[in-house]
Amino acid sequence: MGKFFSKxxxxxxxxVRRVTKVNKYAVTLIIFFILTFCIGDSTLFxxxxxxxxxxxxxKEIEHYKKLKDENAEKLKSLQNDSESLxxxxxxxxxxxxxxxxxxxxxx
Numbered sequence: 001m002g003k004f005f006s007k008x009x010x011x012x013x014x015x016v017r018r019v020t021k022v023n024k025y026a027v028t029l030i031i032f033f034i035l036t037f038c039i040g041d042s043t044l045f046x047x048x049x050x051x052x053x054x055x056x057x058x059k060e061i062e063h064y065k066k067l068k069d070e071n072a073e074k075l076k077s078l079q080n081d082s083e084s085l086x087x088x089x090x091x092x093x094x095x096x097x098x099x100x101x102x103x104x105x106x107x
Contacts, residue, residue: 037044077084089095096102 078088079085094102094104
């Protein structure tokens, strides 16, 4: 155990000696960028993944807005036009008039 800690201490003391030879501000800046962009909750990788998910969800929102508008138009036409209501009832629910025969063709 003592050898392990002595090796760690010697590593860090050697690192400190080398840092004093290099510009301390540059080393501090590099450490800051490493901590900011590679370690923690808001890394560049997570940021990219979040942006991708946001784009996917925005596309999904647009899809559902279009679907909502289409359904609103269909509902409006069904409420205002009796012919379209009859067509809808015949197609969706196979409703028929009296004395009519219904033939269902299965593909």
